[in-house]
Amino acid sequence: MMSKLKFGFYWAASCGGCEIAVLDMDEDLLEVLDVADVVFWPVAMDIKYKDVEAMEDGYMDVVFFNGAVRNSEQEHLAKLLRKKAKYMVAFGSCAYTGGIPGLANVSNREEIFDVVYLKSPSTVNPKKIVPRTEVEVPEGELTLPVFYDVVKPLDRVVDVDYYLPGCPPPSSLVLDAVRVIASGQLPAKGSVLAPELSVCDECPRKKENKQITEIKRIVDHTPDPDKCLLEQGFICMGPATRGGCGARCINANMPCTGCGGPCPGAIEQGSAMISALSTILGLAAEKEEGFDFEELLTQLKDPVGTFYKYSLAGSIINRKVKR
Amino acid sequence: MSYEPKIVGFLCNWCSYAGADLAGVSRFQYPPNLRVIRVMCSGRVHPAHILEAFRNGADGVLVAGCHPPNDCHYISGNLKAKRRVAMLKKLMIQMGMDERRLRLEWVSAAEGEKFARVVTEFTNQLKEMGPASMKAMAVAEDD
Ligand code: SF4
Ligand code: SF4
Ligand code: FES
Numbered sequence: 001m002m003s004k005l006k007f008g009f010y011w012a013a014s015c016g017g018c019e020i021a022v023l024d025m026d027e028d029l030l031e032v033l034d035v036a037d038v039v040f041w042p043v044a045m046d047i048k049y050k051d052v053e054a055m056e057d058g059y060m061d062v063v064f065f066n067g068a069v070r071n072s073e074q075e076h077l078a079k080l081l082r083k084k085a086k087y088m089v090a091f092g093s094c095a096y097t098g099g100i101p102g103l104a105n106v107s108n109r110e111e112i113f114d115v116v117y118l119k120s121p122s123t124v125n126p127k128k129i130v131p132r133t134e135v136e137v138p139e140g141e142l143t144l145p146v147f148y149d150v151v152k153p154l155d156r157v158v159d160v161d162y163y164l165p166g167c168p169p170p171s172s173l174v175l176d177a178v179r180v181i182a183s184g185q186l187p188a189k190g191s192v193l194a195p196e197l198s199v200c201d202e203c204p205r206k207k208e209n210k211q212i213t214e215i216k217r218i219v220d221h222t223p224d225p226d227k228c229l230l231e232q233g234f235i236c237m238g239p240a241t242r243g244g245c246g247a248r249c250i251n252a253n254m255p256c257t258g259c260g261g262p263c264p265g266a267i268e269q270g271s272a273m274i275s276a277l278s279t280i281l282g283l284a285a286e287k288e289e290g291f292d293f294e295e296l297l298t299q300l301k302d303p304v305g306t307f308y309k310y311s312l313a314g315s316i317i318n319r320k321v322k323r
Numbered sequence: 324m325s326y327e328p329k330i331v332g333f334l335c336n337w338c339s340y341a342g343a344d345l346a347g348v349s350r351f352q353y354p355p356n357l358r359v360i361r362v363m364c365s366g367r368v369h370p371a372h373i374l375e376a377f378r379n380g381a382d383g384v385l386v387a388g389c390h391p392p393n394d395c396h397y398i399s400g401n402l403k404a405k406r407r408v409a410m411l412k413k414l415m416i417q418m419g420m421d422e423r424r425l426r427l428e429w430v431s432a433a434e435g436e437k438f439a440r441v442v443t444e445f446t447n448q449l450k451e452m453g454p455a456s457m458k459a460m461a462v463a464e465d466d
Pocket of ligand 1: 199200201203204205207227228229230231236237239247250256
């Protein structure tokens with residue numbers, strides 16, 4: 001038998017769900033451990049950064065890196081792990097396109113610190129203490145990582161070999177990825193390790209006539225469980241989102257919010273959804289008397305949060321304009 | 324030197340491009356700030372094209388097509404363009420961009436004069452607004 005592979009797992013700006021996705025493989029994890037030893041995984045084993053520094057370059061076969069890059073420590077680790085790994089996999093939406101943390105790019109460091117440390121209703125901070133990257137104490141100098149102005153996807157700071165989409169990636173995709181890696185039949189660099197289809201392709205719902213004259217929100221209505229959600233007026237990101245999840249949310253009667261990332265071949269996800277939605281939003285009604293397009297438009301509450309929920313930091317306009 | 328805005332214009336082949344052509348042969352004067360991209364229909368313009376134009380330094384983007392409701396040669400391309408532009412404008416506001424930098428106009432093949440007026444107005448408006456800071460923003464390089 002060929003010698004075992006060496007895997008590393010790391011988390012940066014993420015919620016921890018990607019780590020759970022690995023554990024979610026249940027007994028399939030045994031198959032992973034048959035082909036690979038995990039040599040670095042801070043969430044599950046006691047290992048220090050200096051142990052990673054001591055590794056030879058390329059020592060690990062694959063590092064699965066989840067989370068976006070939000071501070072200097074994460075960037076440092078991304079660069080270090082890149083050196084120590086033969087293949088770097090951006091694991092999950094945050095590493096791939098910024099994910100939910102990337103939505104912070106509608107703001108910036110100053111505004112965020114202001115709210116979190118000074119203004120939020122639950123903050124009590126009479127001395128107005130805000131974290132600094134360096135401070136002198138009698139024992140010497142203490143340092144903290146630099147909090148960046150923006151959130152960046154992993155490939156903004158290091159070269160990435162493969163992308164594993166999802167928030168978190170479905171366990172089946174993780175297992176498929178491990179199998180492909182173990183087989184040595186690796187796809188072209190830069191590939192997304194997920195099927196070449198959209199969520200709509202995987203969706204079992206009845207699709208009939210996509211023309212809507214109302215945008216509904218899931219907080220106000222309960223959808224019919226059999227009909228296409230978009231046709232019912234709920235913004236479902238299915239047409240602009242890569243499948244591979246088996247339409248998980250739709251099967252729970254919730255619209256897809258887009259965690260699978262852009263469809264194969266798409267430049268970016270959000271504008272693809274704007275484009276798709278434009279083809280069904282009251283087009284037929286436009287030629288009727290009394291149709292009020294402006295009113296329809298006001299029903300769209302949060303374009304960034306709706307169309308770019310997981311991909312803002314990896315999109316064409318990836319942060320708020322600085323004046 | 325005075326500031327000259329760069330405008331990218333997506334003009335539909337059947338109406339607005341012909342309108343621009345008419346402006347030319349009729350020798351209507353308008354500022355040279357517009358870079359024209361001819362598309363078959365305003366419905367061909369993907370929102371990503373518009374965002375890319377801004378990211379690459381356009382100060383303004385003009386989308387022009389046939390008059391609604393019935394002039395579009397592909398039935399409803401102009402109505403799709405209207406929706407894309409409207410949603411993009413909302414997006415631009417959220418992203419701190421001035422949505423006036425994106426402009427949608429209906430120009431028929433007979434409206435050479437209107438075309439010249441639109442370009443003149445838009446150019447003047449963008450001059451007043453000053454350069455877009457889009458480029459610096461989009462790269463997200465600064466820490
Ligand atoms: S829009 Fe949503 S509900 Fe409709 S077919 Fe696509 S994935 Fe299914
Ligand atoms: S349905 Fe959409 S949001 Fe839900 S898991 Fe699939 S890709 Fe993600
Ligand atoms: S052909 Fe002119 S807008 Fe469609």
